[in-house]
Amino acid sequence: xxxxxxxxxxxxxxxxxxxxxxxxxxxxxxxxxxxxxxxxxxxxxxxxxxxxxxxxxxxxxxxxxxxxxxxxxxxxxxxxxxxxxxxxxxxxxxxxxxxxxxxxxxxxxxxxxxxxxxxxxxxxxxxxxxxxxxxxxxxxxxxxxxxxxxxxxxxxxxxxxxxxxxxxxxxxxxxxxxxxxxxxxxxxxxxxxxxxxxxxxxxxxxxxxxxxxxxxxxxxxxxxxxxxxxxxxxxxxxxxxxxxxxxxxxxxxx
Amino acid sequence: xxxxxxxxxxxxxxxxxxxxxxxxxxxxxxxxxxxxxxxxxxxxxxxxxxxxxxxxxxxxxxxxxxxxxxxxxxxxxxxxxxxxxxxxxxxxxxxxxxxxxxxxxxxxxxxxxxxxxxxxxxxxxxxxxxxxxxxxxxxxxxxxxxxxxxxxxxxxxxxxxxxxxxxxxxxxxxxxxxxxxxxxxxxxxxxxxxxxxxxxxxxxxxxxxxxxxxxxxxxxxxxxxxxxxxxxxxxxxxxxxxxxxxxxxxxxxxxxxxxxxxxxxxxxxxxxxxxxxxxxxxxxxxxxxxxx
Numbered sequence: 001x002x003x004x005x006x007x008x009x010x011x012x013x014x015x016x017x018x019x020x021x022x023x024x025x026x027x028x029x030x031x032x033x034x035x036x037x038x039x040x041x042x043x044x045x046x047x048x049x050x051x052x053x054x055x056x057x058x059x060x061x062x063x064x065x066x067x068x069x070x071x072x073x074x075x076x077x078x079x080x081x082x083x084x085x086x087x088x089x090x091x092x093x094x095x096x097x098x099x100x101x102x103x104x105x106x107x108x109x110x111x112x113x114x115x116x117x118x119x120x121x122x123x124x125x126x127x128x129x130x131x132x133x134x135x136x137x138x139x140x141x142x143x144x145x146x147x148x149x150x151x152x153x154x155x156x157x158x159x160x161x162x163x164x165x166x167x168x169x170x171x172x173x174x175x176x177x178x179x180x181x182x183x184x185x186x187x188x189x190x191x192x193x194x195x196x197x198x199x200x201x202x203x204x205x206x207x208x209x210x211x212x213x214x215x216x217x218x219x220x221x222x223x224x225x226x227x228x229x230x231x232x233x234x235x236x237x238x239x240x241x242x243x244x245x246x247x248x249x250x251x252x253x254x
Numbered sequence: 255x256x257x258x259x260x261x262x263x264x265x266x267x268x269x270x271x272x273x274x275x276x277x278x279x280x281x282x283x284x285x286x287x288x289x290x291x292x293x294x295x296x297x298x299x300x301x302x303x304x305x306x307x308x309x310x311x312x313x314x315x316x317x318x319x320x321x322x323x324x325x326x327x328x329x330x331x332x333x334x335x336x337x338x339x340x341x342x343x344x345x346x347x348x349x350x351x352x353x354x355x356x357x358x359x360x361x362x363x364x365x366x367x368x369x370x371x372x373x374x375x376x377x378x379x380x381x382x383x384x385x386x387x388x389x390x391x392x393x394x395x396x397x398x399x400x401x402x403x404x405x406x407x408x409x410x411x412x413x414x415x416x417x418x419x420x421x422x423x424x425x426x427x428x429x430x431x432x433x434x435x436x437x438x439x440x441x442x443x444x445x446x447x448x449x450x451x452x453x454x455x456x457x458x459x460x461x462x463x464x465x466x467x468x469x470x471x472x473x474x475x476x477x478x479x480x481x482x483x484x485x486x487x488x489x490x491x492x493x494x495x496x497x498x499x500x501x502x503x504x505x506x507x508x509x510x511x512x513x514x515x516x517x518x519x520x521x522x523x524x525x526x527x528x529x530x531x532x533x534x535x536x537x538x539x540x541x542x543x544x545x546x
Contacts (some may be wrong), residue, residue: 055438087440097431100454110439113449160435167439 006031008069017061036216043222053089091162096156098148108168134162154185174204287301313515328495336470337411346415371415379479382408402491405481413466424458474499
């Protein structure tokens with residue numbers, strides 16, 4: 001890679017109450033690319049993802065060692081403002097989790113919290129823009145004041161993506177974003193993810209290997225808290241370096 | 255013996271559960287009927303409108319006046335005042351114990367709250383007479399501290415545990431997913447509590463407020479002791495007043511059975527009952543609308 005990577009992870013270890021969950025992870029994630037993480041349950045891929053925006057800080061007893069750099073700045077340094085970090089590193093969760101508010105208020109939440117808009121017009125403009133980017137505008141433009149719960153699961157998840165995008169993060173983390181969706185909704189989200197990489201660096205955890213193969217530029221295989229293999233997705237799924245990776249990919253365990 | 259016997263016993267228990275469960279309904283209807291039947295002579299003699307909107311409650315005068323408007327106004331003033339104390343304190347305590355306090359602090363506060371709820375109302379009444387009322391009298395420069403505000407403060411205090419514990423349940427029931435969504439957008443803990451957790455718990459908090467209102471509206475002994483007992487239509491919360499419950503409890507002993515006064519007290523009970531029912535139905539209606 002010639003360019004400076006967006007995210008650089010060096011000798012990263014993570015522990016839940018002293019119990020090791022990630023062991024000596026080293027990874028470079030390039031800008032405006034999609035990086036997928038695959039691996040069996042409990043392999044540490046979600047822990048890794050949630051370390052990137054320090055959501056794990058909310059779990060009591062979680063500690064890390066080593067470095068996790070975004071644009072060269074270690075996000076675990078003492079002087080890092082976690083709320084600013086999370087604004088810069090958005091997240092989409094496994095289960096769509098819209099707020100029990102209107103569609104409009106769901107998107108506006110991040111803008112209001114971070115005081116990013118000076119006027120009501122600016123707020124509406126940004127909400128509309130973000131819904132358009134998420135491909136949801138046409139479906140919801142006449143019902144912005146309806147509850148977000150009135151939407152289908154797939155629409156809710158796209159709403160959550162729009163909600164994450166509206167504050168203009170540089171990185172978006174996705175934790176199995178289609179795990180609870182039907183195939184059509186899944187296809188729409190995957191299409192959207194492809195579109196988003198023009199503007200964002202995307203890190204996605206998935207249980208679904210076809211999904212990784214379809215959407216990701218780079219893929220990392222995790223197992224028992226270690227990163228076993230990390231390469232271009234095409235390489236990973238055609239000629240993986242390690243035997244264990246091949247066994248996982250071909251479905252011999254997992 | 256054996257299987258057949260067991261089956262019959264199960265059948266018997268199941269058949270008993272239905273009637274037991276419907277007993278509260280029977281009691282409710284029984285109470286409503288008792289109130290209306292016993293109160294009816296008063297309504298008939300005085301006239302419903304004159305009874306409810308009459309400005310004078312002088313049951314022992316000659317001729318007597320049976321207008322309960324002063325009592326209704328007093329009940330509303332005291333209840334409203336109580337809610338102004340109970341809701342902010344109750345909701346704030348709930349937020350504190352559910353979201354902010356360390357487990358150690360929480361384990362201390364909760365039993366203390368429960369203890370507060372278990373104090374008999376007559377003791378609260380004493381507290382109002384000897385402690386709060388002199389303070390009010392001095393601080394506000396009033397002729398007497400036994401007034402609507404005094405009763406409202408104590409009733410508010412009594413309703414705090416109810417409001418706090420139901421609110422806390424509602425707040426604790428807000429899913430972690432919603433909190434995570436808020437944190438992931440760069441909200442801090444306080445913003446997450448105020449903008450996500452509390453709004454998501456609002457229907458539960460609303461229920462807490464309603465129960466607090468019912469508790470304050472129906473409380474008797476405290477208001478009898480602490481509200482001052484004056485018969486006129488109260489002009490503000492700072493004057494002595496006589497809510498409906500205090501009137502019934504205070505006068506039942508001296509009313510001659512079968513007299514208009516006696517029936518009028520039952521009629522007051524019916525009005526109180528009706529207000530509470532209307533209030534609860536309205537609350538249920540609003541709550542359903544809010545959940546859509």
